[in-house]
Amino acid sequence: MYNYKFNNIFKILDSKELENFWIQYFIKDKKNRIMDLTEDGKKIGILPHYVVFQKNLQKKKNEIKLPVIKLPNDKSRHTFFEIVIILKGKGVHYIDNKAYPIEKGNIFFISDAKFHKYDNVPKRLEIINICFLPEVLLRDKGDKMIDPKVIMSFSLLEPFFRADNEFNDKLRIKGNQFKYFLNIVFLMIDYFNSEENSIDKRKMLSVYLNLLLKTIINEYKKTIVQSTKDYYLINSVSDYIEKHISERMKWDEFSTALGMSKEYFFIKFKKNTGISCIDYVNEKRIEYACYLIKNTRENISAIAYETGFGSLANFNMVFKKHLGVSPRSYRTGVEQS
Incomplete structure (x- = not known):
């Protein structure tokens, strides 16, 4: 059109x-x-x-x-x-x-x-x-x-x-x-x-x-989250991710604590943010990984586990999907700049 x-x-x-x-x-x-x-x-x-x-x-x-x-x-x-x-x-x-x-x-x-x-x-x-x-x-x-x-x-x-x-x-x-x-x-x-x-x-x-x-x-x-309840939901998710970013997310326990099923929680989260809960977690983990790469000398493998990706291969795949380059190339670019 x-x-x-x-x-x-x-x-x-x-x-x-x-x-x-x-x-x-x-x-x-x-x-x-x-x-x-x-x-x-x-x-x-x-x-x-x-x-x-x-x-x-x-x-x-x-x-x-x-x-x-x-x-x-x-x-x-x-x-x-x-x-x-x-x-x-x-x-x-x-x-x-x-x-x-x-x-x-x-x-x-x-x-x-x-x-x-x-x-x-x-x-x-x-x-x-x-x-x-x-x-x-x-x-x-x-x-x-x-x-x-x-x-x-x-x-x-x-x-x-x-x-x-x-x-x-x-x-x-x-x-x-x-x-x-x-x-x-x-x-x-x-x-x-x-x-x-x-x-x-x-x-x-x-x-x-x-x-x-x-x-x-x-x-x-x-x-924008319109209601206080929905704002509380997003805020609670952000706090939970920040506290458990290096761990596996336990969405069953988290959603039960909010008084809803995991499936309904995922649907509600995507409706209010426009992205899936998994993608949101990955974005937060990538942001944290970028911070560690820029501000520490930790090796890439250690950062992969510290940011909760579980394996170097998974970390490399998600990082490149979000930023277009590998974590090592990103660090090289940071050092050269």
């Missing part, structure tokens, strides 16, 4: 054009690792663009030339808000001190108060970045931006500010809903890259941004 294709304006084929884009709209403070907007960037207030991260910049024979930049090794912070949409690739996205495995369909929310970086991208990571000033969501009749303090509680910005256990820095949209979401994003980028440069253009970009944020909020409403 939604089969929007990249047009010639959107698909920048020259990496020099991407470099010029960054020079025109972004200023990097390397000393403080902070990225700011130029005067042109602030004037528009919404900067959607397509980026390819890859470690090896050598162009292969007959390969289509795409805009690429080196994968940054350090965490950076910026003075604007950012929506990151994963189109292709795997790896890890660190936001503050939390690690998120990357896959197609992920949408990340990064406020101006957070540091973030990409890590352990095996080959190539294709993303869309939508950088924006929150002030653009509300303008007066003269097209002047309103003080952002006025809209800090604005509901469309909720994903950027919430930090409780019910909310996350990452959302995943699948199927036709993701295609619909991308349809809006592509139209937004095409409109941004059009030659027109006027108040009407800025207003139209604001309309697209509002539509994107409303779509995000609607998706979040499907994933």
